[in-house]
Amino acid sequence: MAKESDVLRMAAEMALEYAASIDSRDATPTEAAIAALVEFDEPLPDGPTDPTEALTLLNRIGGPATMGSTGQKYFGFVNGATIPVALGASFIVNAWDQNAALPVMSPTAAKIQDVSSGWLIDLLRLPKQTDVAFVTGATVANASCLAAARDATLADVGWDVQRDGLFGAPEVNVVIGEMAHSTLRKSLGLVGLGRERVTVIPSDSQGRLRADLLPDLDGPIIVCAQAGEVNTGAFDPFDEIADWITERGGWMHVDAAFGLWALADPTRADLVRGLTRADSWATDGHKWLNVTYDCGIAFVRQAGALRRTFSAAAGYLPPEDGFEAAHNTPQSSQRARQVEVWSVLRALGRSGIADLVQRSCGAATAIADRLRGAGFDVLNDVVLNQVLVRLNDAATTERLIDAIQSDGRIWCGPTQWNGAPAMRISVSSWKTTIDDAVAAADIMVECAATMEDEK
Numbered sequence: 001m002a003k004e005s006d007v008l009r010m011a012a013e014m015a016l017e018y019a020a021s022i023d024s025r026d027a028t029p030t031e032a033a034i035a036a037l038v039e040f041d042e043p044l045p046d047g048p049t050d051p052t053e054a055l056t057l058l059n060r061i062g063g064p065a066t067m068g069s070t071g072q073k074y075f076g077f078v079n080g081a082t083i084p085v086a087l088g089a090s091f092i093v094n095a096w097d098q099n100a101a102l103p104v105m106s107p108t109a110a111k112i113q114d115v116s117s118g119w120l121i122d123l124l125r126l127p128k129q130t131d132v133a134f135v136t137g138a139t140v141a142n143a144s145c146l147a148a149a150r151d152a153t154l155a156d157v158g159w160d161v162q163r164d165g166l167f168g169a170p171e172v173n174v175v176i177g178e179m180a181h182s183t184l185r186k187s188l189g190l191v192g193l194g195r196e197r198v199t200v201i202p203s204d205s206q207g208r209l210r211a212d213l214l215p216d217l218d219g220p221i222i223v224c225a226q227a228g229e230v231n232t233g234a235f236d237p238f239d240e241i242a243d244w245i246t247e248r249g250g251w252m253h254v255d256a257a258f259g260l261w262a263l264a265d266p267t268r269a270d271l272v273r274g275l276t277r278a279d280s281w282a283t284d285g286h287k288w289l290n291v292t293y294d295c296g297i298a299f300v301r302q303a304g305a306l307r308r309t310f311s312a313a314a315g316y317l318p319p320e321d322g323f324e325a326a327h328n329t330p331q332s333s334q335r336a337r338q339v340e341v342w343s344v345l346r347a348l349g350r351s352g353i354a355d356l357v358q359r360s361c362g363a364a365t366a367i368a369d370r371l372r373g374a375g376f377d378v379l380n381d382v383v384l385n386q387v388l389v390r391l392n393d394a395a396t397t398e399r400l401i402d403a404i405q406s407d408g409r410i411w412c413g414p415t416q417w418n419g420a421p422a423m424r425i426s427v428s429s430w431k432t433t434i435d436d437a438v439a440a441a442d443i444m445v446e447c448a449a450t451m452e453d454e455k
């Protein structure tokens with residue numbers, strides 16, 4: 001059997017080799033690589049095997065069948081890649097194997113929680129006392145913020161959700177935009193507010209909530225705004241929404257899964273106007289900040305609100321001692337995902353994060369320009385890192401997406417926009433330069449031309 005150090009050295013070398021290969025490989029694995037995954041279909045071994053065998057199999061069969069989403073040629077969903085310092089920090093934090101649930105379990109995790117929270121609040125110019133909790137992704141960050149919102153708005157009318165649940169509770173008006181992300185409804189369902197029991201406000205042509213259509217409502221209100229519509233990258237009119245909620249009292253939450261990082265870019269002040277007036281914000285680290293999965297971040301303005309919702313009492317738990325992740329998140333035991341976030345903030349600094357945002361947005365604009373020049377319809381105002389396009393009609397657009405995906409060099413996905421298919425291009429990798437973006441757009445144009453020839 002291999003020694004511990006040999007196992008780890010082998011894994012590190014395989015990871016290095018993978019990272020080094022990403023620039024030259026296609027965004028999509030080959031069909032042969034995907035077909036070879038059947039090699040994993042083996043019976044559970046009866047007993048121990050040399051651990052290097054498992055690693056070798058993983059590297060030989062698993063690696064080639066990955067999507068190249070950590071490279072510069074992947075434009076699907078809003079996925080994000082991994083900055084080397086984040087990958088390195090993740091090696092180290094996994095070697096530490098700390099339980100970040102409580103400071104007593106990991107002084108390092110607790111210190112880095114405090115430092116990274118302070119830096120995020122500073123970078124994003126959020127209110128000083130804001131509580132910052134690391135969770136698994138934006139879906140859970142939204143759910144965490146909405147659970148805190150639910151408990152706070154109902155506490156204001158004398159109802160204790162944690163003690164009594166929601167049966168018989170006063171009604172809470174939940175208001176969302178027509179183009180809210182599908183997972184926002186999942187989060188609402190998860191916290192008992194209901195996926196469909198919501199007031200839906202129509203959106204404008206870019207997918208922004210029409211604040212002028214917000215109705216008059218009585219009683220507890222939670223309004224869910226959005227920074228970064230997944231197709232267009234559009235931001236809701238936060239100032240108008242904040243004015244509306246200030247007049248009535250209530251809680252303003254923002255799903256800012258990727259859009260929150262625009263706050264770090266001083267050139268995007270117009271886009272983010274009013275965003276920091278919210279009561280809570282949910283974002284992802286694993287998308288645009290380019291840290292490893294799975295990392296989401298919940299920000300709640302009202303200090304202690306997360307704790308009211310998520311504290312768990314047990315006899316063996318020590319008395320409160322600084323920020324206790326186990327009592328401020330849905331998780332108890334948890335990995336120290338703040339370490340990767342800290343590493344990126346430490347290595348890039350304020351201007352490096354602003355550059356990251358600007359680079360992606362510049363690349364998106366370059367793609368839009370190139371495609372527009374080639375006769376594609378660019379359907380959105382490219383205000384951020386998202387480009388939404390159609391080629392001629394619905395059928396041609398669908399064929400184009402198929403052609404690009406089977407070409408395999410780059411990857412873009414489909415979406416529906418105004419009831420018809422469109423192609424969505426998201427620039428979320430730190431690696432994608434303007435040159436990469438133009439080269440990718442050239443491939444899209446080439447695929448369209450080849451398709452025409454084949455007709």
Ligand SMILES: *Cc1c(COP(=O)(O)O)cnc(C)c1O
Binds near residue numbers: 139140184229257284
């Ligand atoms: C991706 C995304 C989510 C969900 O984030 P996960 O990290 O996948 O849980 C929610 N809202 C928006 C706007 C998103 O882009």
